[in-house]
Amino acid sequence: MKATGTKVIIETLIEQGCDTVFGYPGGAVLSIYDELYGHSDRIRHITCAHEQGAAHAADAYSRVTGKVGVVIATSGPGATNLVTGIANAYLDSSPVVAITGNVPLSLLGKDSFQEVDITGITMPVTKHNYIVKDVNELANLIREAFFIAQSGRPGPVLIDVPKDVQTAVCDFEHKKVIKKKRVCSATEEQLLKATELISQSKKPYIYCGGGAVISQAGKEIAKLAERIDSPIGFSMMGLSAVSADNPYWLGMTGMHGRFASTKAHSEADLIIAAGVRFSDRATGNRSKYTQNAKVIHIDIDPAEINKNIETHCSLVGDVGTVVTKLLDKVEKKTNTQWMDAVQKMKDLKEMRSCKDSVMHPEDIIEKVMEYTDASTIVATDVGQHQMWVAQYYRFKKPRTHLTSGGLGAMGFGMGAAIGGCVASGGKRTVLFTGDGSFGMNLIELATAVTYKLPLVILIFNNGVLGMVRQWQHAFFDSRYSHTTLDRKTDFVKLAQAFGASGYRATDIKTLDEALKKAFSTQGPAVIDCVIDKEEKVYPMIPPEGSIDDIITR
Amino acid sequence: MKQGQFILSVLVANHAGVLTRVSGLFSRRNYNIDSLNVAVTEDPLFSRMTIIARGDQAVREQITKQLSKLQDVKKIELLTPEKTVLREHLLIKIKVTKKTRGEIVESVNIFRGRVVDFNIDALTVEVTGESDKLDAFIKFVSQFGILEMCRAGALAVKRGAGNDNKEEE
Numbered sequence: 001m002k003a004t005g006t007k008v009i010i011e012t013l014i015e016q017g018c019d020t021v022f023g024y025p026g027g028a029v030l031s032i033y034d035e036l037y038g039h040s041d042r043i044r045h046i047t048c049a050h051e052q053g054a055a056h057a058a059d060a061y062s063r064v065t066g067k068v069g070v071v072i073a074t075s076g077p078g079a080t081n082l083v084t085g086i087a088n089a090y091l092d093s094s095p096v097v098a099i100t101g102n103v104p105l106s107l108l109g110k111d112s113f114q115e116v117d118i119t120g121i122t123m124p125v126t127k128h129n130y131i132v133k134d135v136n137e138l139a140n141l142i143r144e145a146f147f148i149a150q151s152g153r154p155g156p157v158l159i160d161v162p163k164d165v166q167t168a169v170c171d172f173e174h175k176k177v178i179k180k181k182r183v184c185s186a187t188e189e190q191l192l193k194a195t196e197l198i199s200q201s202k203k204p205y206i207y208c209g210g211g212a213v214i215s216q217a218g219k220e221i222a223k224l225a226e227r228i229d230s231p232i233g234f235s236m237m238g239l240s241a242v243s244a245d246n247p248y249w250l251g252m253t254g255m256h257g258r259f260a261s262t263k264a265h266s267e268a269d270l271i272i273a274a275g276v277r278f279s280d281r282a283t284g285n286r287s288k289y290t291q292n293a294k295v296i297h298i299d300i301d302p303a304e305i306n307k308n309i310e311t312h313c314s315l316v317g318d319v320g321t322v323v324t325k326l327l328d329k330v331e332k333k334t335n336t337q338w339m340d341a342v343q344k345m346k347d348l349k350e351m352r353s354c355k356d357s358v359m360h361p362e363d364i365i366e367k368v369m370e371y372t373d374a375s376t377i378v379a380t381d382v383g384q385h386q387m388w389v390a391q392y393y394r395f396k397k398p399r400t401h402l403t404s405g406g407l408g409a410m411g412f413g414m415g416a417a418i419g420g421c422v423a424s425g426g427k428r429t430v431l432f433t434g435d436g437s438f439g440m441n442l443i444e445l446a447t448a449v450t451y452k453l454p455l456v457i458l459i460f461n462n463g464v465l466g467m468v469r470q471w472q473h474a475f476f477d478s479r480y481s482h483t484t485l486d487r488k489t490d491f492v493k494l495a496q497a498f499g500a501s502g503y504r505a506t507d508i509k510t511l512d513e514a515l516k517k518a519f520s521t522q523g524p525a526v527i528d529c530v531i532d533k534e535e536k537v538y539p540m541i542p543p544e545g546s547i548d549d550i551i552t553r
Numbered sequence: 554m555k556q557g558q559f560i561l562s563v564l565v566a567n568h569a570g571v572l573t574r575v576s577g578l579f580s581r582r583n584y585n586i587d588s589l590n591v592a593v594t595e596d597p598l599f600s601r602m603t604i605i606a607r608g609d610q611a612v613r614e615q616i617t618k619q620l621s622k623l624q625d626v627k628k629i630e631l632l633t634p635e636k637t638v639l640r641e642h643l644l645i646k647i648k649v650t651k652k653t654r655g656e657i658v659e660s661v662n663i664f665r666g667r668v669v670d671f672n673i674d675a676l677t678v679e680v681t682g683e684s685d686k687l688d689a690f691i692k693f694v695s696q697f698g699i700l701e702m703c704r705a706g707a708l709a710v711k712r713g714a715g716n717d718n719k720e721e722e
Binding site: 128 | 614621
C-alpha cells in the first residue's frame with residue numbers, strides 16, 4: 001500500500017509490538033501526532049510534562065515489560081531534552097527507541113528554527129542513531145532500530161525524521177518481526193575452565209548484575225548458588241534478579257552495599273560475576289579487587305570482558321543461557337566453613353547513623369513494605385534515599401526495581417514511576433525520592449494526575465542535598481557548600497495544587513496513617529516524610545577504597 | 554612503526570557520519586589516533602579505514618571490541634607489521650637555490666621520490682614509503698628549508714592474495 005512517512009512510523013511501531021508511546025508534541029512532529037490522533041485505538045500516547053520525563057518513562061516502561069520503550073519528541077529543544085533520558089537508558093542498558101522530528105531536508109544545516117544535530121549530540125549515548133533522508137528507507141530503519149535496541153546488550157537507538165520525510169509517500173508492507181535470539185558464544189573449553197575454577201573454589205561468591213535481570217536469569221542463578229553453596233551479592237542494577245527471601249541472598253555490594261555482601265565479596269576466592277560491568281561504585285579500588293580472588297565473568301557484551309577487571313575465565317553470552325550450560329557441568333558441593341563465616345558477617349548488626357532521629361529512613365522503607373507486595377513496582381530517584389532503598393527494600397521479583405544506576409540522574413524518579421506504573425497496567429506504584437531529586441522533575445506529577453496513575457510518592461525530606469552533603473561531611477571537613485536548600489516548598493500544598501493528594505509524616509505513626517490513605521486513594525499521592533539531615537548512608541567505602549577503608553557509622 | 558603503535562584495518566559502511574562515529578569512539582574512550590586514513594573500497598558500499606593508534610595489549614583488545622559494537626563497522630583487523638604492506642605519502646615544498654638544487658634532486662632520487670612542481674626558488678616533491686623513510690627524508694631536506702609540507706596517514710593491506718572485503722558476509 002501507499003503510505004506517508006508518518007503512517008509508516010505508526011504502522012511499523014505497531015508491527016514491532018508497540019502499543020504505548022511516551023512523548024510531547026511540537027512543530028516538527030505535528031504530522032506524527034496527527035497520525036497518532038487517528039490511531040489512538042491502536043497506540044496509547046502518554047503526554048508527559050517535559051521530554052526528559054517522557055524519556056525516563058519510556059526507559060522505565062522497557063525495564064518493567066522487557067519490551068522496547070518508545071518516546072517521541074519534536075526537533076531542537078524537544079530533542080535535547082531527551083538527552084539525559086537517552087544517556088540514562090544507555091548506561092543502564094535499556095532498550096529505548098527515540099523518534100525525533102527535524103526541520104525539512106532543505107533547511108537542514110542552516111541553523112533553522114528549532115534545529116539541532118540530534119544524531120551528532122546523541123552519538124556517544126546511543127547504540128546507534130539515524131537521520132532518515134529517504135522515506136523509502138524509513139520502515140526498515142525503524143525495524144533495524146528495534147532490533148538493535150533489543151539485541152545483545154540492549155540500549156537506546158534514536159531516529160531523527162525530517163518534516164518532509166514524514167509527509168513524503170512510499171510503498172509500505174508489513175514484515176515479520178525478527179525475534180532476538182538468546183546468544184551464547186562461550187566455548188566448551190571456557191565452560192570447562194569455569195567448572196574447574198568453581199570446583200576448586202572454597203569461598204565462591206556470585207556477583208549478580210543488571211544483565212541477570214534483563215536475561216530473567218534469577219532462577220538459574222539461585223540454582224547455581226544452591227548447587228555450589230555460594231552467597232549471592234548484587235550490584236544495584238541486579239538487586240531484583242533473585243528474591244530477597246532466597247537463603248543465599250546477601251543484598252547489594254559495593255560503596256554503599258550491605259556489610260556482609262561487601263565483606264564476603266572481598267574475602268571470596270572466586271567471584272562469579274553474572275551480567276555486571278564492574279562499575280567503580282561496585283568494585284572500589286580495582287587493583288585490590290582481585291587480590292584474593294579469581295574471576296569468572298559472564299556477560300553478553302564481549303567488550304565488557306577485561307574492560308575494568310582482568311578475568312581468569314570469560315563466558316560471553318546471555319546470562320541465563322550461560323548459567324544453564326554451567327549447571328549441566330557443575331557438581332554439587334558444600335562450603336560449610338565459608339557459609340558459616342558469611343553467616344557471622346550477616347549477624348553483625350549494622351549501626352544506625354543517627355541515633356536520636358525520630359523517623360529513620362530504614363523504618364520508613366520497612367513501613368512501606370507492609371503496604372506493598374512482591375509485584376509492586378518501586379522506583380527511586382538518586383541520592384541517599386536511593387541507597388537506603390537498595391539496602392533495605394526487599395525486592396522479590398525481577399523488573400520491579402527502577403533506579404538510575406550508571407548515570408545517577410536526579411529527576412529520573414517521577415518519569416520512571418509513570419513509565420513503570422503504565423507498564424504494570426496501572427497498578428499502585430511506589431516512588432522513593434528526595435526533596436532534591438523530586439525538585440528536578442516534579443512537574444511530572446501533573447502527568448500522573450492527568451492519567452490518574454496511582455503513585456505513592458515518598459519524599460525523604462531533609463532539606464539538604466543529602467548525598468553530596470554526606471561527602472562534604474566525609475571529605476570536605478563538613479563545609480556544607482550550597483547543599484542546604486533552605487526552600488520553603490510545602491509539598492502537601494504542592495501536591496494538592498497539582499490535583500494530587502498530599503500528606504505529611506513526621507513519625508512512624510503519621511506515616512502509617514498517610515500510607516493507609518495513599519494506598520487507598522485514586523491517582524497519585526505525595527507523602528512528605530520529614531527526616532533528620534544528619535542521617536547518613538552507611539556502610540560507606542570511600543571512592544578507590546577497599547573493605548579495609550569501610551566506614552560503618 | 555613506533556613503540557606501542559599498532560595498525561587497525563577497519564571496513565566500514567560508506568555513508569555520512571561514519572568517520573565521526575569512529576573518531577568519536579576513540580576520543581570518548583580516551584584513546585589516541587596517530588593517523589587515520591579513509592576512502593571508498595572497490596565496493597562503493599564500503600570504505601576502508603587504516604588507523605594507526607598506540608597502546609598496550611589491553612588497549613588494543615578494548616579498541617577492537619568497542620569498534621566492533623558500532624553498527625557501521627563491518628570488519629576489523631589488527632594487522633601485524635611483518636605481514637603488512639604499509640605506505641605513507643608525503644608532499645613537501647623545499648626552498649632551493651642554484652647551489653642547492655643539485656643536491657636536493659639527488660636526494661629525491663635516492664629516496665625514490667619525484668619532483669612534482671618546479672620553481673626558481675622552490676621544489677615540490679612527493680615521496681612514498683614507510684614512516685621511517687619519510688622521517689629520514691624530511692630530516693635530510695630540513696637543512697635546505699621546508700616551506701610547507703603535507704603528509705597522509707598510512708595505508709595498509711595484508712600481504713598475500715586474500716581480499717578482506719570479500720570475506721564479509
